[in-house]
Each structure stands twice: as structure tokens, then as C-alpha cells.
Amino acid sequence: MGEDKSALNRRDFLKIGGVATAGLLAQETMQASVRPLPPLPENPRTFEAMPTRNLGKTGYRVSIFGLGGQATIEQPNSEEQAMAIVERALDLGVNYIDTAAAYGGEQRWSQRYIGKVMKQRRHEAYLASKTDDRTRDGSLRLLEESLRLLNTDYLDAWQLHHVTAMEEVDQIFGKGGAIEAFQEAHEQKMVRNLGVTGHADPEVLIECLNRFPFDQILMALNAADKYHMSFQEKLLPLALEKQMGIIGMKIPARGHLLTSWQPPAPGTASGATATATKAGTLNMREAMYYVLSHPVSTVIIGCDSVAQLEENVKLAREFTPLNEEQMASISTKAEPLTRQALFFRYIRIGH
Numbered sequence: 371m372g373e374d375k376s377a378l379n380r381r382d383f384l385k386i387g388g389v390a391t392a393g394l395l396a397q398e399t400m401q402a403s404v405r406p407l408p409p410l411p412e413n414p415r416t417f418e419a420m421p422t423r424n425l426g427k428t429g430y431r432v433s434i435f436g437l438g439g440q441a442t443i444e445q446p447n448s449e450e451q452a453m454a455i456v457e458r459a460l461d462l463g464v465n466y467i468d469t470a471a472a473y474g475g476e477q478r479w480s481q482r483y484i485g486k487v488m489k490q491r492r493h494e495a496y497l498a499s500k501t502d503d504r505t506r507d508g509s510l511r512l513l514e515e516s517l518r519l520l521n522t523d524y525l526d527a528w529q530l531h532h533v534t535a536m537e538e539v540d541q542i543f544g545k546g547g548a549i550e551a552f553q554e555a556h557e558q559k560m561v562r563n564l565g566v567t568g569h570a571d572p573e574v575l576i577e578c579l580n581r582f583p584f585d586q587i588l589m590a591l592n593a594a595d596k597y598h599m600s601f602q603e604k605l606l607p608l609a610l611e612k613q614m615g616i617i618g619m620k621i622p623a624r625g626h627l628l629t630s631w632q633p634p635a636p637g638t639a640s641g642a643t644a645t646a647t648k649a650g651t652l653n654m655r656e657a658m659y660y661v662l663s664h665p666v667s668t669v670i671i672g673c674d675s676v677a678q679l680e681e682n683v684k685l686a687r688e689f690t691p692l693n694e695e696q697m698a699s700i701s702t703k704a705e706p707l708t709r710q711a712l713f714f715r716y717i718r719i720g721h
Contacts, residue, residue, distance in 0.1 A: 407524055407559050411465065413494040419463025420686040425667045426615035428563050428585055430496055430526075432466050432668045435658075435686035437679070438619065439469030439480040441672030446474070451675070452483035458676050460487070460494050462683045468588070468617070468670045469520070470500035470531055471512045481519040489521040497522065498588075500531035500567060501548060504541040509551035513560065527586055528555060529565035530578070539577050549582060569620065569714035572605040579608055586615035588670070592623055593652060593660045593704035594711035602664060610665055618661045618669040623711040627652050627704060646710035651703045658685050660700045663692040 410430050416422060422431040437443075437459045443452045456467070473480035481499070488497065499516050501509040517523060530548060533539065542548045555561045563585035568575045575589065587609050589601050596602060609616050624642060625631050631650035634643060661669050673679040692700070704711055 404557075404559050407562055408493070410562075411493050411496050411526065413460060413463055413465040415461065415463035416465045417463075420683065421689060423667045424615075425466075425496070426586055427613040428615055430615075432496065432615070433464050433686070434662055434668050434689060435464060435682055436466030436468060436617065436668045436670040437464050438670040438672035439467065439473050439484060441674050443469075443483055443672060444474040444480040446477065446479055448479070449483055449486070452479070453487055454676055455673050455679055456484055456487040457491075459673075459679055459683075460491055462680065464683065465495055466498070466617075466668055466670065467495045468498045468619075470502070471516055472500070472502045472531060478515070478519055481516055485520040485522075492522050496526040498527035498529060498565070498586075499525055500529040501551070502531040504538055504548050506546050506548060506550040506554075509548040510555070513551065513555055517560070524559065525561045527563045527565050528552065528561040529567050529586070529588060531567055532570075533566055533568045533574055533578060534570045536574060536577065539574060539581070542578075543581055563615075565615075567619075570599070571715070572599060572601050572603070575601075575605055576608055579605075579612060579614075583612070584614060586617065586667075588617040588619055590620040590712075590714055591618040591661050591664065591666070592621055592627060592711055593657060593700050594623075594627070594708045596701060597705055597708040598712050599715050606664065606666075616666045618664070618666045619671075620714065621661050621669050621671055622652075622654060622657045623707075623713065626650060626710040626713070627657055627707055629653055642710075642713045645713045645716070648707055648710065651707060652700065654681065655685055656700045656703075658682070659689060659692055660697060662686075662689055663697055 416433050421434050423434060425432045442448050442455060467484060469480045469484050471478060497520065501512045503509045503512055530542060552564050556564055565586040565588060566575060566578045566584050567588035569590040589605060591601055622628050626646040628650040633647045633649065658669060671682055709716060
């Protein structure tokens, strides 16, 4: 995307607004030059490619499969493979892409790779990113860098990343907290919609929704959900009541729910993989269709290869909702894997 005058205005606001003493002056100065956001993105292939749903009350029709910015897309020295996945996703009609400042470590590989594609195809994808900083100034710095790496001057959604504890909620909504950055970025048309994401504790996310009128929520939801700190019990109904866009993630639990998963030998794995000690019980169709049969807008899944992406899009294209008996059967098959399927709620790590 070219550096037009509105882009420069937005970038200037970020640079000036990061200085606390000049914050109010910056807002007043920039308000007069703020230009409207471009129209919502449109991928011309989407509606023939797969079913779509409303992204809450945002006015956007989203493909029921969205591309997650992890897996290969966040790995170092994977530019060719990562860009091929993003390009192919757009070619296949995917119109929602998710990334974060935290994906890919300090080099932010995920944003770098996606940004190389966005330079030419920004108008085809609803682009969502995140801040894991809980302060106003820190979040604005992350936003400035995210826009630069993603080759755009605005995000379709900016989200609070991985909110886990009530102490974080208090910091976010306190004086100088990240919510101030969200409000300013929204007013200055640097972000279209605002969201919150989380994996660990539904009560923490419920508190966030009760404190601020977010447009969308990204929540961990898979076939083992109801067996430990369920998100579908209270959080999902509240998001529906508030007419939010609802994005499901951790669908196959980083593969740990799938029959293709075989646990590593004892002592050879670390982190989330070390907790996945049992072979999976579901195929990808069961894992994806279970979540899509809930009232979510879309699901995002990171892909290891173009072939894996193509299989996920094929499943989305063929989707029909499961009945209650089918849902119960899949959930029962997942129950023995609860700990590895919901590792992010037990050990509270991950993105």
C-alpha cells in the first residue's frame, strides 16, 4: 500500500501520541486531518469458495475458515513457504487473516511474511493483529511497528492478546492502560474494530466484555471445551448477546486432538507438547465441524503447508452443521484428551 497522505497522518499521530505530555495536543492536531477508512475488504472468490457468516455487527461477511498467523507463518527463515500459504489462502477465497506482534519472536516473522503479501493484496483480506502490551504507550509502539511490517496504514481489527488474569484486566483498564491506546487508534481511523482474545479463564474475558463494548472476540474453543473451564458455557452466550464477531481458535489444539498426533518419547518434548501424552482421537473434519456447529463467525487455523491449507478449505466448503447426537459423540471422544486439548487452560502459555 502506498504512503498516501492519510497514511502519513496516522503514522505521525502514533509517533507524536506516544509522548505522554503531547498526547492531548496530538489528538487535537490530528483530528482535523483524519480521513475515513477504506471500504471493508473484499475477496472476489470468497462467496463461491465456502459458506460465509456475519462477523457480529461489524457489517463484514467472513469466510468460515480463516488463516491463523502461526505454524509455518511464524517460523524463521520460512519466507517462501509462508508467503505461499498466505497467497494460496487468498486465491482459495479465505478473507480473514489473523496475526500478532508476538508471533515469530523479536523478529515478528508472522507479520513480516504476511506484510509481503499485503503489500499487493491488502484489499482482499480482513486483517487482524494484536498487542500483548498492557499499557497505552507500549501498545501504540507495537501498533506503529505492526502497521509498518504489515505494509498497511490501518488494521481491520486490533485486539488485546491473550488476556489471562484479573490483574491484567485492571492494568488494561486503569490509567495509562492499553484501552486508552485502543480508543485513540479507533478515533484516528488506524483500526476499524476492536477486540479481545484469550485462552485460559472465561471469567477474565467476561469481565473484559462487561467493561468495554468490543466488536469481536477470539476465543479458544474445541471439542474438549466443556470438560475444563468451559468457554461455551457462559462466555459464548455473552458474546452472542452483545452481537460480537466470534472467532474460534485452538480447534485441533496444535494437532494434539488429531489421530495423526503421536506423543513423543518421554523426556524428548517441552512446553505444550510435553503435556500431550496420548494419541489423538479425532480427524480434522470432526474437530473443525464441532466448533463450526456452534454460533461462531469463523475459525482460524495455522497451517504447516499449502496442502494442509487446501484440505482445511475443502472441509470448510463441504461443511454442514452437526446435530446434537453427532456433537455429543465427538465431545465424548475428546474427553480422555482434555488435558492436552486444553493445555492453555492448565499451564496458561501460548498465543
